[in-house]
Structure formats: C-alpha cells, structure tokens
Amino acid sequence: MPYIPHTESDVAHMLSALKLDTIDQLFDEIPPDLWAEKLEIAEGISEMSATRLMTERAVTSDRQLNFLGAGAYEHFIPAAVWDVVTRGEFMTAYTPYQAEASQGTLQTIYEYQSMITQLTAMDISNASLYDGASALAEALLMAVRCQKKKSGQTILMPMQVHPFYRQVCETIVAAQGIQLQLLPYDEGGQIDQTYLAQLNIEGVVALVIPQPNFFGVLEEVHALTDWAHARGLLVIAQVNPMALAVLVPPGQWGQSGADIAVGEGQPMGVPLASGGPYFGFMTCRESLVRQMPGRIIGRTVDLDGKEGFTLTLQAREQHIRRSKATSNICTNQGLAVTAATVFMSLLGAQGLAEVAQQSHQNCEALIKKVSVIPGVKAHFNRARFHEVVLQLPVAAASVIHFMAKQNIQAGVDLQPFYPELTQHLLVCVTETKASADLSRYVDVLAEAIKLVVAV
Amino acid sequence: MPYIPHTESDVAHMLSALKLDTIDQLFDEIPPDLWAEKLEIAEGISEMSATRLMTERAVTSDRQLNFLGAGAYEHFIPAAVWDVVTRGEFMTAYTPYQAEASQGTLQTIYEYQSMITQLTAMDISNASLYDGASALAEALLMAVRCQKKKSGQTILMPMQVHPFYRQVCETIVAAQGIQLQLLPYDEGGQIDQTYLAQLNIEGVVALVIPQPNFFGVLEEVHALTDWAHARGLLVIAQVNPMALAVLVPPGQWGQSGADIAVGEGQPMGVPLASGGPYFGFMTCRESLVRQMPGRIIGRTVDLDGKEGFTLTLQAREQHIRRSKATSNICTNQGLAVTAATVFMSLLGAQGLAEVAQQSHQNCEALIKKVSVIPGVKAHFNRARFHEVVLQLPVAAASVIHFMAKQNIQAGVDLQPFYPELTQHLLVCVTETKASADLSRYVDVLAEAIKLVVAV
Amino acid sequence: MLIFEQGQPGRRSMAEAPGGSSAPLDFPAHLMRRQLPRFPEVSELQVVRHYTNLSRKNFSIDTQFYPLGSCTMKYNPRGAHRAASLPGFLNRHPLMAETNSQGYLTCLFELQEILAEVTGMAGVSLTPMAGAQGEFAGIAMIRAYHQSRQDHGRTEILVPAAAHGTNPATAVMCGYTVREIPVKADGDVDLDALKLAVGPQTAGLMMTNPSTCGVFDRAIAEIAQTIHQAGGLLYYDGANLNAILGKVKPGAMGFDVLHLNLHKTFATPHGGGGPGAGPVAVASRLLPYLPTPIVMKSKDFYRWSTEHDFPHSIGRLSAFMGNAGVLLRAYYYARVLGRAGLLRVAEYATLNANYLMQRLVDLGFTLAYPTRRASHEFIISLSPQLKQYGVNAMDFAKRLLDYGFHAPTTYFPLLVPECWLIEPTETESLEQLELFVAALEGILKEAAEDATLLKTAPHTLPVRRLDDVKAARELDVKWSYGEEKTRST
Amino acid sequence: MLIFEQGQPGRRSMAEAPGGSSAPLDFPAHLMRRQLPRFPEVSELQVVRHYTNLSRKNFSIDTQFYPLGSCTMKYNPRGAHRAASLPGFLNRHPLMAETNSQGYLTCLFELQEILAEVTGMAGVSLTPMAGAQGEFAGIAMIRAYHQSRQDHGRTEILVPAAAHGTNPATAVMCGYTVREIPVKADGDVDLDALKLAVGPQTAGLMMTNPSTCGVFDRAIAEIAQTIHQAGGLLYYDGANLNAILGKVKPGAMGFDVLHLNLHKTFATPHGGGGPGAGPVAVASRLLPYLPTPIVMKSKDFYRWSTEHDFPHSIGRLSAFMGNAGVLLRAYYYARVLGRAGLLRVAEYATLNANYLMQRLVDLGFTLAYPTRRASHEFIISLSPQLKQYGVNAMDFAKRLLDYGFHAPTTYFPLLVPECWLIEPTETESLEQLELFVAALEGILKEAAEDATLLKTAPHTLPVRRLDDVKAARELDVKWSYGEEKTRST
Numbered sequence A, B: 001m002p003y004i005p006h007t008e009s010d011v012a013h014m015l016s017a018l019k020l021d022t023i024d025q026l027f028d029e030i031p032p033d034l035w036a037e038k039l040e041i042a043e044g045i046s047e048m049s050a051t052r053l054m055t056e057r058a059v060t061s062d063r064q065l066n067f068l069g070a071g072a073y074e075h076f077i078p079a080a081v082w083d084v085v086t087r088g089e090f091m092t093a094y095t096p097y098q099a100e101a102s103q104g105t106l107q108t109i110y111e112y113q114s115m116i117t118q119l120t121a122m123d124i125s126n127a128s129l130y131d132g133a134s135a136l137a138e139a140l141l142m143a144v145r146c147q148k149k150k151s152g153q154t155i156l157m158p159m160q161v162h163p164f165y166r167q168v169c170e171t172i173v174a175a176q177g178i179q180l181q182l183l184p185y186d187e188g189g190q191i192d193q194t195y196l197a198q199l200n201i202e203g204v205v206a207l208v209i210p211q212p213n214f215f216g217v218l219e220e221v222h223a224l225t226d227w228a229h230a231r232g233l234l235v236i237a238q239v240n241p242m243a244l245a246v247l248v249p250p251g252q253w254g255q256s257g258a259d260i261a262v263g264e265g266q267p268m269g270v271p272l273a274s275g276g277p278y279f280g281f282m283t284c285r286e287s288l289v290r291q292m293p294g295r296i297i298g299r300t301v302d303l304d305g306k307e308g309f310t311l312t313l314q315a316r317e318q319h320i321r322r323s324k325a326t327s328n329i330c331t332n333q334g335l336a337v338t339a340a341t342v343f344m345s346l347l348g349a350q351g352l353a354e355v356a357q358q359s360h361q362n363c364e365a366l367i368k369k370v371s372v373i374p375g376v377k378a379h380f381n382r383a384r385f386h387e388v389v390l391q392l393p394v395a396a397a398s399v400i401h402f403m404a405k406q407n408i409q410a411g412v413d414l415q416p417f418y419p420e421l422t423q424h425l426l427v428c429v430t431e432t433k434a435s436a437d438l439s440r441y442v443d444v445l446a447e448a449i450k451l452v453v454a455v
Numbered sequence C, D: 001m002l003i004f005e006q007g008q009p010g011r012r013s014m015a016e017a018p019g020g021s022s023a024p025l026d027f028p029a030h031l032m033r034r035q036l037p038r039f040p041e042v043s044e045l046q047v048v049r050h051y052t053n054l055s056r057k058n059f060s061i062d063t064q065f066y067p068l069g070s071c072t073m074k075y076n077p078r079g080a081h082r083a084a085s086l087p088g089f090l091n092r093h094p095l096m097a098e099t100n101s102q103g104y105l106t107c108l109f110e111l112q113e114i115l116a117e118v119t120g121m122a123g124v125s126l127t128p129m130a131g132a133q134g135e136f137a138g139i140a141m142i143r144a145y146h147q148s149r150q151d152h153g154r155t156e157i158l159v160p161a162a163a164h165g166t167n168p169a170t171a172v173m174c175g176y177t178v179r180e181i182p183v184k185a186d187g188d189v190d191l192d193a194l195k196l197a198v199g200p201q202t203a204g205l206m207m208t209n210p211s212t213c214g215v216f217d218r219a220i221a222e223i224a225q226t227i228h229q230a231g232g233l234l235y236y237d238g239a240n241l242n243a244i245l246g247k248v249k250p251g252a253m254g255f256d257v258l259h260l261n262l263h264k265t266f267a268t269p270h271g272g273g274g275p276g277a278g279p280v281a282v283a284s285r286l287l288p289y290l291p292t293p294i295v296m297k298s299k300d301f302y303r304w305s306t307e308h309d310f311p312h313s314i315g316r317l318s319a320f321m322g323n324a325g326v327l328l329r330a331y332y333y334a335r336v337l338g339r340a341g342l343l344r345v346a347e348y349a350t351l352n353a354n355y356l357m358q359r360l361v362d363l364g365f366t367l368a369y370p371t372r373r374a375s376h377e378f379i380i381s382l383s384p385q386l387k388q389y390g391v392n393a394m395d396f397a398k399r400l401l402d403y404g405f406h407a408p409t410t411y412f413p414l415l416v417p418e419c420w421l422i423e424p425t426e427t428e429s430l431e432q433l434e435l436f437v438a439a440l441e442g443i444l445k446e447a448a449e450d451a452t453l454l455k456t457a458p459h460t461l462p463v464r465r466l467d468d469v470k471a472a473r474e475l476d477v478k479w480s481y482g483e484e485k486t487r488s489t
C-alpha cells in the first residue's frame, strides 16, 4: 500500500487490541447511508509511471524563452538556495508552534524579517502572507482598521496597479464594504497628479502607490506620499523587492515614509513555478504593528537566558483571537520565505543591486534593438524598471500567438486590461537574458509583425 | 572572489599577523624560476553563466529513448534516494576516519554490506571499489594472493565477459605478471564446456563466471563452479546485482558456492550519468577476508557499551600497510553506495525481483515484436536476462546511426568487440520502457533497415 | 549566531552575482536608493553552513514522529516533490501561452475532477492558497448566493465552539457576525442549541466533520436539515478530510461548499508554516460563484476560464492562480494512490488513531470523549495529571520533545481543559506508535517522581523553555546593526 | 537502530515497485533464485526518516569546519552539483552515440585542456577514478616507457618517507619494489640519501610538492635532475595541488607524470569516502601511454579516442570512462573560477594555513617544521602535550569533535610523532579560523586541568570513543537475521 506501512499482521494485532474484526467497524458511528460508493477515480499508479506522466506533461512548457513579467519575474536562483531549503527539516516541518523544536524555522524567519525591513526601510515585517496580491488586499483592510477614527472607507487605487491585484482586492475587501476608487494614469503612465489635486478626499483613508507600476514605470513616490500624508491618508506602498535594491525604499518616501509597504516576494529566489507558491511580504510603521495580520517572530531568551526565537504578538491572530483577529490567515508561505532568506543572504545587497541593474540594462537594450522595427516603440516615456509597454503596429495577441509557436513568450497583451491600449505588449527583461536572446526576440518579433500585417 | 570569503581587511589583518606585506611572500621558499606565467585559461564566469552553458551542453544528450545496456542499466530511481543522499552531511563528508563524527556514513555502509551479502549469499562484503570492471580486476589480484601456494598465475576469462572489463583487467593485472587465458563461447553464447573439459589447467588459479554474461545469456553456473572447484580453482563470479533478485546467487553456485563475487553496483539506484560515479561491489567467503581489498566497516561498542560502527581490518589497507597492502585503493565510491543502500531499502527484495522480472519481460516482448522484421532475430538461443544480441540483415553501425538521429539509442554494435558478430546489436530493455516505447523502437528499426538496404 | 553576525564589510558570495558590465543607472536621482540596505555580507559556504545547521534545529516529519492534531503530518512523498520540480513546471511563467501549457493545464483539470469526486461536489476551484483562504472563498460564495436571491437579512454565521480559529475569523472578514454553538459532552454539536440559534438571520453554518473533537457528528443529517430549512447553507471545513477520504463524501452529508487542505489530506509538505493550498468545492447551486480562474476543457484543449464563463464569480483570490506547485504535488499524490489508495488513507488513519487511543487509555490517560470512536485523531485531557502532579499539558508536551517526538496539538480545541489533540496519520507504523506510548509511559512516571523535570523541559533541544512573555513585551523582531559589538550570547 | 530492525514481514514501500503485470519467469529452474534475499521490509517514510537521521550523525563541510590535512575539505559549490545533475547528463548512457553527445564531450575536452594548462603538461586522461588509480596509471606509464626503451633493469620506485600510503602500495601493484627515502628535519627530502639511492634500478620517484609535511621542497630542481640523470622518471602526487594551483606548474618542476585529485583541488564533494576523480597528466614523452579513452577533437566534432589514436596506451581503467559526474563538477568549478580564480585558490589556501599556523604557535603549540613556511597545510606535534599531560594526539582530536570541529588528520605523516596535519583551505573565513583557535585554547586548558576529559572524549556525539580492537577481533560486518529478538541496544 503506497505510503501506508501496515502489514496484515499489524492490522490483525491492532484490531484485536480494539476488539474489532474489521477496519470498517471503526466507522460504525457514521450513518450507513452516508457511506460512499466506489470512487470514480482511476486506479493508482507507481512512482515510475506517475513520474513519466508528469515528465511528459511538463515537456509542453519546457525550454521557453520568456519575456513575461507582469508580477512574476524570472531571476537566476543559485543552486544553494533550494538545495538547502528542501532539506526535510525545513520542508516537512509544520508552523513553529513548539518553539523549542522549531528554532531553525523561527530564526530563519527572524532573519527574513530583518532583511525585508532593511530592504523596505520599514520598521516591522511579518512572516509572510500568501502572495503580492493578497498582501495588498490585507494592507487595505489593515489601513481601514488603522483609520477607524475616520469616517468612510474608500481607498485610492491607481489604474496602473496590477489588474489582477486590483481584482483580488475587490474580492477580499468588498464584503467589508470598503470601496476602491480608481485613479487614472497620465500620458507618461504615472498617477495623474493634476487629477489628484482636484480630488475630493471625503471618506478616503489611504492611497496605494505602486513602484514600479504595472507598466514598469516609476511613480513620483515622494510627491505622492507627501500629498497623501498632508490629507491624513495612509500611504500603502506596493513594491517590487528587487527594484528596492536600487530605488528609494518606501520607508524613505516623502517627508515621513510610507505607512505600510507590501509586495510580491517571488523575485527573491522563488521560481516562476506557474504562479506559486510565492509569498507576499508586508511591512509597516512600528505604531501600526498591532493591526498587522499574519505571524511575527520575536527574539527572546530561554530559562538559562540563552537567545531563542518564538511566535509573538499572537493575540492578533485567529488561533487566539478568533473572530477578533486581524486576519483569518493561518498557514502562510513559510518555505518560500526560507528560500528568500537564503537567496538574499547569498546575493547580498550589492548582488541584488547588480541583478536589478543588469535587468534594467537588458530591458533598455531590448527597447533600443526593437525600436528599429517600424511601428514599434516604447509607449510611455518615463523612467522605468526592467519592464516596458511596447506599442506595436498590429494587435499584440497575434504577435504573442506567433511567437509562442517559436517557443518565445513575447509579453502580455494589455488590451483585455486596458481597452485603450489596443496594440500594446508588456515586456519584461531580466538579468537572465543574454544578448543572443534579445536578438532572437527582435528577429522573431519583426517576422511576426510582417506576417500579421500580410494577413 | 568566488568561494573565497576574505575581505581586504581580513587579508591585511592576516598578513600583519604574519609580518608580511603581500600574499606572494608566503611563496618565497619556492624558487622564483618555477613560478608560473599567467594561465592560458578563460576568465571566470558567474554561476548563472556557467549554469546556462552547462544546460545548453546537456541538451544535446537529453530526451533519448535508450536501449543501451552493456554494463550500465537504466532503472527507475525513486526520488527519495538522491534527495536523502545529497544531503550535505552525506555528500560533503570525507572518508569516516573519525568514527564518532561519522556514524551516519559508517552505519549506512554496514547496512550496505549486510544487503550485498544477502543479495549475493556471500559471507563478507567490502565498502566498495571503483566500478564493476576494476572490482573484477581486484578480484583477479585477490585470487592470485589467495592461491599463493599454487604455482602459476593464470586466470580463465570467458570471451563473453564484458570486453571493457577484460581490457581493464589486462591493464591492472599485467604489471604483476598475471595472465588471462580467454575461453571461447559456444553457439548458445555460453562458456563452451566441451572446450573446458579438454583444457590444460596447469598454472591456472581461478575461473571467472559472468552471470548474465555480456550477451545477456545465462551461464550454467552450477556445473562451471563445480568444474573449477574440482580442479582447485577459485571461482570469481561477476554478476549483475539486479539479476540476483531472481537468479541463484553466487554463494549458492554448485556444491560450495563461488569464492569471490563482484559486479557493477550501478543498477542499484545509481543514474547512468555518462558512466560514473558507479561502484564496484566485492564479496567473498569469510576465509578469504584478509586478502580482500578496500574498506570494511565493523560494528563495535563505545566506552559505555553502546553500539557503534568503525573502519575495521585496516591492516589490509594502504594507509597502514603501505607497500604490503592488499590494494592501493583509498577513496572509493561512498556516495553511490549510500544511494544503493537507500535504493535497496526502498525497493526491498520483492521490489527488486519485480524490477528484474518486468525488465526481463519487456526485453522478451521487444524480441517478439522485432522478430517480425525480416532478417531480425535473437542470435543466441538460450535463456537470457533483460538483454539480447539481435542479428540484423545489415550492419549494426548504420542502424545505430540512423536511429540516433531519431533520438533512439538502438544498442551496441558488437563487431568491434567480436569480429565474428558482423551484423549484431546488443539491446537492453528495462522496466522503464512502456509498450509505446517498444513499438517506436520496432518501427524506427524497420525504417532504418529499409533505408540501409536501399543504399 | 545570526547570519548578520557572520558578515564582514565587503565580503560576498561572488559566484552568485550576475556578472557582466553595469553601466550607471539612468533613473532620476530622487528616485534612486542612496544607500544599500544592510544585509549580511557572507560567503557561499557561510550561507550554506548557517542554514543547513539552522535546519538541523527543527523537528520535521522526515526526522520525527509528529502527531500534531488537526494538521495531518503524514509522509510527504519525495516523488511528488520531484514531479512538481520538473523544469517545465518550475520555469513556467504563470501567464505562459495556453498552447505551450497543455500538459500543465491537463494536470490541474484532472485534479479539479478528482477533488470534485472525493468531495461529492459539482465543481472545484483550485485557486485558494491555504485553508483559510478557502474558507474565505466559501463564505464569500455563500454571501454571493444570498445576495443573488436578494436575501439580505442573513448576517450571521454559526460556528461550533470546537471550531478552528480561522472559521470565526473568516466569517468576520466576509462581513458576518459569528454565533458560537455549544458542543455536548459527547463531542457532537448541541442540536437543541443549534435549533434555537437558527433563523432568518442565519447565512450558514461552518463545521468540520469529524470535528476537531476527534469524533464524527452523528446528527449531521439533522444539522444539515436544520440549517437548510432555515435558509442557510452548510460550509465544510475540510481540514479533517483525512478521516473520511473516500469513505464519506461531504456532499452526501449535505454540505454546500467546502475547502480542502491539500497540505494535509493530500500530503504536500507544510514547509515550516506553508505553503499550502485550499481548493474549494461547491454544490451545483454555488457553481456560478466559484473563484477564478478555473481550468476548462473544450474539445481536448485546456484553457483558463474567462469572465464570460463565470460572470458571477466572487472574483480572483491571488495574483495568478494559487499555489501551483502544491497543486501539482497533490495531483501526483492522487494519481499514485488512485481509487483504492485514497480510500485506504481514511481507513488506516482511523485505525492508527483508535489503536493509539486505546493504548493511552491502557496507560491511564483520560479521554475527552471516552464513549466515542476516534476519527483520525482524538483528545486526551491532562487535567487529572495537573491536579495530581501539578504538571500541565504544556509541560507534558515540552518533555515529549526531549524524547524525540513532536508534541500533539496543545490547548486546542479550547473547550477541553489541558487538551492534547493527537493525530498519528496513516503513514506511521505500529512500532512508531508503540515507541510513542512507551515515551508517554516514561513521562507519566517522571511526572509522579520528579515533576520539575517536566516543568523545566525541554532539556535536550537547542534551547530550553522560551520566555514568550518577554518576547511580546520587549518586542525584538529584527536584527539591529551595532549589536555585533555589544552582544555576547 | 539498524534499518533491518525496523522491518516487518510483508511491509513494502509500494509506490516504488514498478507496477504492471508480472508473468512467471521463464528461466531454467536450476538458475532461479529459490528464496528472496532477506532485506529490510520497510515503508518509504521509514527509509527517508532512517537515512535522514543517520546523515545527521555525520560531520561534513556543510555543517562543520573540517581541517583534515591532505584532504582539502573546501566548500563544494552547489552550482556544480546542479550542473552535473542536469537530465541530459544524468540520464546519458555512457555509450550514447557521439552525435547525441557533443555537449558532454565538449565539457570533457575543455577540462582536459584546462588540466593540461594548470599542470604544465602535454596531455591529460580523465579516466582514473580516484587519486590512487591515477597513481596506478602514472606508474604504469613509467613502466611502459622504460619497457618501450627495452630498459628492463628498472625495478625500483623511490618514495619519500612522508609519502601517502597509496604511493608505495601503487608501486607494488605495478610490479615494483619500493625504497623509502628519508626526510630531513626541515621537511625536505634528504638529497644525499636520494643520490645514494638512485641507480640503474631506479624506475622513478613518487613525491608530492609541497609534501605531506606541509612544506615546499626547495631542492626540487636538483631532485628532478638527480632522478632524470639516473634515467628515472618523476611522478607527482597531485593531492597537494591546492597549495600551488596557478602559482607553480608541476611540469616546470620537472615532473613527467602526475595525477590530480579533483575531489580535493577542484572542490567536488567527497561523499563520505568517494567518489573522486584522479585524472593523469603527462609530459610529451609519455603521451603515447595515456590510459584511454580520451576525448579528441576533429574539425569541431568531438569524439572518443580509438585504439588507432593510442596504440601504446596502458589501456583502459574503468568500464566506461571514469567518474563522469565528478569531471563535470570539476569542469564547472574551473569555468567559474577561471584564470584569476584558480590562482587565488593557492594564494588564499596558503594564507589561511600560515595564519592559522602562526596563531597556534602563539598558543604554544609545537610545529614540526618551525623554520618553514606552511604550504596550504602544516603540522603540529602534540608530543609535548603527551609528555606533560599524558594526552595524545588522538585524545586532542576526539575532544575537538565535542567543540563542533572535525579533527585534523592524525598520525600522518608517520614520521612526525603525535602528528596533526592541519589544512584549513581557502574557503574558510578568518572568523572560522579564530573559532578553531579558541577551541584549541580551551582544550589546552582542559588538558592541564582535567586530562580525563580528553582521554574519554568525545562526550557530545552520538557515540563515545569506540572500541576498534573489539571491532577487528570480533568481526561483525553484517546484520544477521535473528538478532532482532535478542538485542536490546
């Protein structure tokens, strides 16, 4: 029996200790009419067959030249990261409820919290949320809790926050009657500050600032932060951690810094993996810590005064506070956080900055190369980070389709999300791309456009 | 500096402790005329670049449908095996000289020795030799040492021992004046017993019996063993451990069993990996243990009487006995042995038998399918194990070449090794092949033959 | 020692840098970072050694028996890990073209079907990233259902007292108020109390069955009827599905919506706190509200659902589509087990739990529900030991760590005093259970002879009992530079 | 507990079975096995937990400082491991068609070139599977060389007294007798003795330089001249190449043939005793004798050498072509380090050794060669401590284990009494060296105050000092069934 160790004589011994004849008798408290018929599921297969099956399935998405970003970024992950992280002691442990038997996990998360607060220049980090989108949603809820004294619960949400993040926020905050008020972007792809200037902020509690935004464009974070703070709004930064190695961190935005900073942790050593497991990070100002959702690890001492680590401020959490908890989150994304901690230790701040720089330079190099194709250019004309909206002379969907057949993932068609961006492709380039990859991209793109035009 | 942790200030501190100005001064005892010029080697590259380079190189040999055997066998390896074996504590330890700090490795090898002796039905196993071929060579040397009282040092070596094994034996035993006398095979591909009957055994000390032999054919191990023992020869069994799950083990050959049994351990959980690291196993009769080469692990007790494991009978080894050692072997194939131990534990005896059976059946199924192609049939007509010599209507080399282009590794051309086998292909089928794989093989083989005939 | 304490200014793990030339950045100066974050500056060996050694300070399934009740710490097949780590899956961008993703989508589609079958429900969405997010999705669907019927007066979710904390927390996140329903002395929900509690304000009831009391609620049919008659819906918290997998389908019990914890029942690793996956399954009347995306099949082509497929969906719950890597592992697991294997899970999990329960009774431990069968887990109360020796459930738990076993879940469910919730799972052997029994026998003896030994336990772990109060009072949640020089621990 | 003690008849790790139908075997009955071997019968979890926990009983580079002299226990890059584990390499059959193997062959060809360059030799064969097999190949080539010149009187190989055991053992395996050459008090070979020893019977000299005394033999040029003038050849044992990599080429010192231990100098993992790889490199006059196969390049096509390429080869040494996986790791390592990085290996290995030597001198330890620079390793003698406290080199070593450091090599080379051969390697940090110094300071104090503590060490490991004598006298080298019932440990 796969994974079940019981021999026939084990079972006989156990049943006789229970004074029973069959295992089924153990279920005799369950009304017989509830018992299931045979499952309509195929018979089991061996590890060999299952491995072969999965290998064949995986081949269809293997060996793609990937220029997709849009919230999930292909960075090189040193082999040491997952070799260490997949050790049984990390991978097959539970949430560290028994602190003394979980010092490995606990210290690792403490170190993670230390690094994330360094990266964001914020005071406090939790131990992770599910992903960048749900972290943003939790940040909205948290902001509303923090602004309880204010009437109204509207949040200003720029259009150029990741469309999927906005959708997740909708789903999660809707039930609590929180409104998202969308902000338009200007012709540079940034938050439209003239629009802001005229905005009625009645009932508004917070402003979300993405950096870089979904278009890859950098926002004027200082001016925006100061604008919001001047009006008593909280500032929620939604940031790419890799970008923070080179960009001013949310803790230093404007006069007094963002209040909450969240983001998708995936760029820190977590593979693309079809979308998850990733992890959402959340950091905040110290004064807001009691409204923070999720686990937090603290350092303390043991009976002998020796340093040790443990879950702390648990009174915010569902397993203690139940209906009064700051969130319902329980299981988070521990192993991905462990990977991020090892990744950040290996790369170091300098290494992260170099990855960011190299990615950015590769992206700019691609833009330059691609601009020789007639009708192709960068759509927004502002500083950006490793991602760009390319304007094409044809519909992006056709180009994507053609290039996918050549095993090139060309980018994201923006039209479904921004109807006004009719022929626009969101393209990301990271440090993993060699110059030959860029040339290949340009050649196949040119070919694709020609073909589409010809049709 | 890759892998080197020294900062500039570390170096300055260390040099000043040494009262030196430069690292180069540490080399001042080396005559200056010996110092090297700049190395003609490319500049270093990052892990990312090196990984990419190696990935591109590896692609050329990826996704092949493999029907090659000839001493290296593609068996399915459960994921647990190498996940556990590549844990740092196993992979990055040295030879267990400090027993108390190496109980993991030592107990594992003790368990390995226990399993291998069970599999071979022999008394004693060592901790491994380099590979199957060098294990056989060491067995020849050992046999000569054991037969010191006999004059002469000739070993009977069947032609159908793996040709590469015979070459390795030549290389290794030649310097000590040991002769290999080749034995012909009969029309069934077995050791020719009528030839043996007339053989002058003057100066002969041992007989090598392969099971199965290089052709995949089973030898008459009982009769051969008894023949040799009746003449005072030692019997050296050269066996495939996977086959031993279903075949009579060397310890039970004839009246009194083989004296030494060796083989290639690779089928026990070690990947094909281009030929290594594999491991040679060696077992023997208890009375011969002091002539055995290589490490042996023994069980003992510690100061408190608690069970523990340690290197034993070290007086046979080079680090103690130097020029009087039983062999010069020092580093062996420890990690591969660790993998084999985990593999054998996971599969169990029943599992190994099923793998052997399934492989054998798949091979017989292929033979049946392939025999419908005109001019193709099994060349030898005796019982065999999971490997067969196919007679083709054309030269094997051309067929191999054509099928390789279709990413099928068709088999081994026997002509270079056996000039009389002019159109013969050695084909292996293991449990990893599904019925669709066999059909594909047959189809492409038929096509290949047609094409070659047409030329 | 923290990784921060091992660094030296300028030290780097150089092979890990991307290499290549770096022209100066062209960002506007005011947007550029002025100073690098202060990170550890360490070598590759230091990193590998540090985290390898840290890992050795954890208990885990791979190294210890881990009978943590409600958490289903069963063996996590390494084959599933390898399958999910295949480069075609691991390097797959979540937005990769569907034409290049048929293999991946096939796995998910088939997983949806398998989960629908084992739960007896009409449809499945895989996107929730853990049990709690599944709960959120489920309650949000209940809400959407009532709203679609203009049934706006339903403001309350009922939750049995034994429920996991995520249940009430979820209800509140979905805008509901929570009313607790008491549990009877036999572990079943108090049906009379329930009947009194239901009404036009009832949006639904959240419960697990078997419950976290470790027993199967025998009146489940009547409970369902009660809720349904009042116009409410039934939510099934699937955390305990391991107890009945293949044996009883939640759909048959009358549940309308549920989540599964794949990281429990489907044996995916917990990773020291995550990731998990909490797919939701629904009866047909809730199908329109499923969270998206969902994998659809049209003429042998697999694709993601669009808004046209699910215009009434509660929406999206994650940036992409949930914890894909966890889903692949669960799919692998389901395929290896197959029809017969999935059923065996419940059978042997239950056998192990009942056997272990009997053995502890033999030792003199006190069951919380002595008249009942155990499900896949059971509860003992250490109140008698507290009274007799002054040793509480936590002391027992900490001492158990010294014996090389992870402790059961302590002090949950809250309604049982000095509670231990014990779940051995089906992948542990009879011998392992006996070793656990022997340890408890030893500790019981120690409690009688030397209670301090327990009260100051553990004694053999990397640290002794930790000061949680200090941790909360003197909040220290990150390393501060400057500390290197002043500390001596 | 042994894995054998955890089994139960009939228990299996079932997912691992191949599945499928099994018709009865058609072998002749007398060739069939009558009874299955008695193997552990255990579950997958039992196997994973058992070997995971066993691994935790090892010291290793990944977990401890491991200054084992002559063994070069440096960091083993995980990137090399990943690269060698790529499916295209791992699943490649050794006899796969060359047309499908160009990537693999390119790596090996370039590795041959790199090794030739760093050793200053004319040609390389990668096939030897460890240092000792490299030695065999080298001495066999020396033999073949003399034979080709009909120079049959050369029956003797000279070996310095400090040589590793494999050197004399190898010479004997190649049919030579061995003569030991004494080493002087300063660690250099006794040149006068050497001059007396050479003659027409001299086939060659095997030596390492720097030697296992941890010093560079300054008279190497004269040694080479002496041997060459006598008609012998010089064999270089490359185990210590880490000390001079990129700094001095053995070819420049006059060596004719050598092996490299890639598992030392090129950072491939030792695996708890192997595998390694011991490529040989030769000066041009020995090229014809290289062991085969070798990778050849003809017009951008890479292929294996055939008998036509090397008709005078000493032959084949392994079934296929050596430890391919180790070679790929070494190739990766060489590429990542490159020209500058390879040179740095020697520089920083030497810096670490000399610094540590100085620190131990400061503590009052006694150097074996106090007037000399350390190479990448150095020797202290614990004779003074033995005299003063009755505590020998082994006692010190065992106590060091309690401090969480692996011990240096003890009692080798044999010529230094109470010898510790210490090799920190270049990948260890200054802080790590200081921690080691602090530990030795502590132990020195303990030796003075409580010698028994050392003599009965270790105290904190899975076992205390083991009885080697009993192990050899009452040989117990395998599990016997039936033991389960009788044992109690």
Ligand SMILES: Cc1ncc(COP(=O)(O)O)c(C=O)c1O
Binding pocket: A329, A330, A331, C070, C071, C130, C131, C132, C133, C164, C166, C167, C208, C212, C237, C239, C240, C261, C276, C277, C278
């Ligand atoms: C009964 C019960 N419900 C819900 C949950 C929450 O699931 P998750 O941790 O996956 O969010 C748990 C997890 O411990 C549980 O045991």
Ligand SMILES: Cc1ncc(COP(=O)(O)O)c(C=O)c1O
Binding pocket: B329, B330, B331, D070, D071, D130, D131, D132, D133, D164, D166, D167, D208, D212, D237, D239, D240, D261, D276, D277, D278
């Ligand atoms: C100086 C010296 N020579 C030779 C060898 C033998 O090398 P291997 O163990 O790779 O066979 C060693 C290994 O310890 C050594 O240190």
